[in-house]
Amino acid sequence: MPLEKPYASIPGTVIFDADQARVGYHLNQFCMSLMKADNRARFKADNRAYLDEWAMSEEQKQAVIARDYNRLLALGGNVYFLAKIFSSDGLSFQFAAATMTGMSQEEYAAMMLNGGRSPKNDHLLETKPHG
Template sequence: MALNKPYLDLPGTTIFDAEQSRKGYWLNQFCMSLMKADNRARFKADERAYLDEWAMSEEQKQAVLDRDLNRCIALGGNIYFLAKIGATDGKSFQQMAGSMTGMSEEEYRDMMLGGGRSAEGNRYLGEDGDAQPQHQPQGKSKGSN
């Protein structure tokens, strides 16, 4: 049974819900393994071999190898777990967030200190009356006729 997910109408936003959690389970478990020094050393010694020990999709593995954190999120990664990859690489959370927005660490910091991104153009996809939500709910939600 598909649930009504009105939050799928937020441009540029991936909500980490139960579906995303299931999709990214092994990706996030891999990230958590990096909390142990021995695992970080094994990963840094041969990233591909270490990733192949995990039941992740090839697309997830490639996103990690590419350090494409936005893609990792789209594939079920949770930013708090993905931060372990950045820490393994010696990057701060601020550096990671900057890379995810296409900004330098300094540009990202300055934007956040200046109040963050403008909400203009970052509301609902359907707000302008012409745009349609990217994801249409399928089926009926519980309690509907």
């Protein structure tokens, strides 16, 4: 019997719990592989070929290729592991977080300096591909 998750309905939020960790295990292991320069080079040379070496779902692979970070979170990705993807692309954590909220880096920084995202803006975390 699964445990009740009172946090499951927080708008715009994916909680990385044990279930998410199980779903995203191979995705997160792939992300960690990008810590090695030779793996980053192989990934950058041919995303698909490198992803096909991992036992990830097709949906996870497509989300990586699209750099759809919000979708990757929903598919079991942990943001600290996903950081390896955007770092491999030469992007900052702030840039990726801004992209995930649909804001510019400046808007995102100002929001965070002013106390963070308002619950009234939960629509900001809808799945939006990087691009």
